[in-house]
Amino acid sequence: MVTAVNGVSFSIPDGQFVSIIGQSGSGKTSLLSMLGALDQPTSGLIEIDGQDITKLRGQELNHYRAQTVGFVFQSYNLVPNLTAIENVMLPMEFINKSKPERIERAKQLLSEVGLSEDQMHRKPGKLSGGQQQRVAIARALANKPKYILADEPTGNLDSETGKLIFDLLHHLAKMENTTIITVTHDLSIAGKTDRSFRLKDGKITKPKGK
């Protein structure tokens, strides 16, 4: 049995932009999966704001995923059959927001991430990588989550676009007062975050604050 994450504990003030760095296989993605309640630890507990999320089941678990955290994935993971605006509206459906509210919020977010009206109605296949990641960020912010968990958000982008996306995340985090935890192995990006943790063999070895 491989112990991907073990005895990790850290605290982040609200609204901070935090990075977790580490080599491949260090447990970064496993940590993020468990923070987002996408995966369950085989043993132990994960406390977020004093709540053990490993005990969440059913509606509580869905609610946590929909409202407490927002995900930004390395490979965007947009639903290919939905347009950009529909992708952003999707998580709002899960907290039963009305359709007009969903449309208004999705348009607002897509404007904030820099998509034109025309681009909002395109399917992901008709958008560039950078534009898709913008849509993914807008989707992550849709339900105003407390935490945004970003897994190598610039990993599939060229450095220029990656920088723009990073700046966008940073800007939106401040604007929406959202805490962002991003996993990256790009030290230049990690260096720009408010705080950075290094993960090695499933343990935090070097907390670094600015």
Place this chain on the structure above:
Amino acid sequence: MNWFSRGVRNAFRNLTRTFALIIILGLSIGLSLSMLIAHQAVSQKISNVKSSVYNTISIFPAGIRGFAGGGTPLTMSQLKPIASLSHVIKLDESLSDRMTSSDTSLQSAVSAGKLGRRFAANGFGGFGGGANFNFKPPVTVNGTTNPEDLRSSAATTGGGNFTLVSGQVFNGNANNNVALIGTKLAAKNNLKVGSTFTAYNTTITVVGIFTSGNTFGDNQVIMPLETLQRISGETGDVTSASAYVDSVTNLNSVTNEIKKQLGSSADITNSQQQAQNTVSSLEGIQTVSLYSLIGAVIAGGVIILMTMVMIVRERRREIGVIKAIGSSNLRVAMQFMAEAVTLTIVAAIVGIIIGALASNPITNMLVSNSSNSRTRALGGSSPGPRHFSTVGGLGFFHRNFSSIHSTVGFSIIGYGLVAAILIALIGSAVASYFIAKVRPAEVMRVE
């Protein structure tokens, strides 16, 4: 956009695959409907055959059928106790004779032809005899207590359905000098309602003209039984009788009781065996159509099930994403159910069209194949005339088979749509299981 509209839209996500699936599923649903229609048509026919012939017992003087064979006529006094047997609801009696030119003023509407001359040459012995070129076909007269039932007489066996063309039907228990005559006989002899003709030196008044739908039947005279007995000098004689029993279940017991009462003086058959011969082939078709229906429905279910499983496997990542951003398993499953239902409803529409077009040809093909094999089994392919024309015989068999028609009603369309939705739900139920098994953490994998 909600789970339903996403499901509907996803059904047309890959147009090539959707088209192929709809065609395959449509064929399966079309075949299911065709088999359902065939099954219903045949079931209805079986029910009709059973209700029309199952409860009849035919009684003939021993050794005679129609005008073939020989023997001694039965008498009304012999048959009288039969009418009062328990479970016998009616007894029709008839006396048949053939009037030659010395018996009647009527001329047959049917010319002797090659067959008539051959039969006449050797006392109606068949093809073995030579030809009698002076032969003039006699006119068949049937005295009956039930003039509207052409099956009740040995002479008119296979005579089709009685339809009054003009005039009125006489009372079968009367003893008046009246007659119904067939349309062809009336035309040949220029007779109308109210016209008269002579039979056995008695003037008979035409009270009605009927048609049976065939030349033989339309060349006949029908009189009240007692009238024919009186004018022909065969008082009390009966050449055939039909006893109607209240229920199929009592048919054999009543048959045995009649046999016991009449002993060796009568040949007694009931329609159960004859009908069973006919119905057994229909039941074969019914079974084939039922199994085909079940097979086609299962095939449809398997097609949609495999398709949905394939789609779920293809979209594992997408399902993971939707779950990762807060959707419940149920909501994702409902989206896939909507997709499956959309696909099957479109396929059902195609299937209903296919079913509507194919049901009659398929039913006819099944019936035709079964009919041909049945005819061969009964020796129907051998040429030549048959003197023994028993009630419910080969002609009866063909009549029943040739009159099966399938129709597509709203109930069939309803069944089709319900079946499609059931197939879709069954198909997507397994898919739902796979959906529930998809771990949202899978989306973290980078491909």
